[in-house]
Structures are given as structure tokens and as C-alpha cells.
Amino acid sequence: MNEQTAYPAFSKKDMIAGVVSGLLIGTLSLPVLRAAKPTIYEQVSLMIIPFFLIATPFGLAIAYLIGKKLPVIWQLGKFGVTGVLNVLVDLGVLSALTFLMKAYFNVDSKGAVIAGLSVLTFYSLYKSISFIIANINSFFWNKYWTFNQDGEKKTEFFQFFLVSIVGFLINVFVASFVFKFVQPVAGLNSDQWGLIGAGAGSVVGLVWNFMGYKFIVFKK
Helix, strand or coil: CCCCCCCCCCCHHHHHHHHHHHHHHHHHHHHHHHHHCHHHHHHHHHHHHHHHHHHHHHHHHHHHHHHCCCCHHHHHHHHHHHHHHHHHHHHHHHHHHHHHHHHHHHECCCCCECCCCCHHHHHHHHHHHHHHHHHHHHHHHHHHHHCCCCCCCCCHHHHHHHHHHHHHHHHHHHHHHHHHHCCCCCCCCHHHHHHHHHHHHHHHHHHHHHHHHHHHHCCC
């Protein structure tokens, strides 16, 4: 007689993770929104953190209920929350480094602007640092929450980082392929089609990451 694995309960750990991730997502989205859309930021800034504090646990609860019929949905829900948080950590660290280093390198001790240096000079370095920090953050959230792994493996983080890099390359390749070799539809211009390509790359990259984390890195 085959034994079925009991469906896990919506635990206190899940509720705390939902609230904490909602708080972090709301907080980290503020500087991103302020930089991208200052006018919208002024209108909604006071509502962003409360919204994510409520919406994130609520969305997880829905994913949990659906997961009773299709268990992978519950895991995908947690993976999605972790993914959004990871993107915001990446953007937040990148923005902070850009701002701080720009102020440090472009202004001398007397406050005069130093010619010849720009924020683009060290952009690749900033992006590399933000990518590494974001992946460390993603590793711990996915390990201890999304895939609920408590054991330690020496190669675990290396495998996680390798899967993430491959996912990043897949993301860029798919986005570039769609933008360069697929003809725009519905009268979309190049800028709009570029966003479609980026969206396609993100979806395929996320599918790869989820499968890689689930069946390679955190395989039970």
C-alpha cells in the first residue's frame, strides 16, 4: 500500500516569512519607485509598505489553498515572493553603491566635482557586487523557506550560484533573441518590443531557476 506524504500545514514560519518579506518588499520598492516615477511615488508612498504587509501573506495563503489540489503551486508562490524580494535587493544594492560611490569619486575634499569620472566608470563592478549579494539573500530564503531544507551540503551554494548564473544567461539570450530575431506584433514599436523580450527572458529564466533549485540544488 502506497503511503502519501501529508500536505504541510501553513505554519508560523510561513506567516512570519510572509510578513517579513512583505515588509522588505515594500521598504525596498520605495527608493526604486522614487527613482523611476517620482510623481507616482509622492502619491502612493505612504500606502506601499502597508499594502505589501497585507498583500504578501494574503497571496501566500491563496497559493497555499490552491496548493492543496496542486502542491507545486504552494512552492511556486513562495518562490515568486522570494524572486521579487531578490530583484529588489539587487536593485537596492546597485542604487546604493551607485549613489555612494558617485558622491565619493566625483567630489573632492573641498566639494569640487572631479572631471573625467562618471557613474558608468564602475557600473560593472557595482552590478557584480549587487548580483552576488542578491544571490546570497536568495540562497537563504530558498533553502530554508521555499524548499524547506535544513541539512548542509558542501557544494550547495556553489550549485545554487551556478544555476543562477545559467538562469541569468538564459534570460539575456531569450530576451535578445526575441528582440533581434522575432518581428514585433500588434504594431508595437522597438521600445515596447524590447519590454516584451525582457518579459519572455524573465519567464524562461525563472522556470530554469525553479527547476534547477528544486531538482539539483535542494533535491531531497
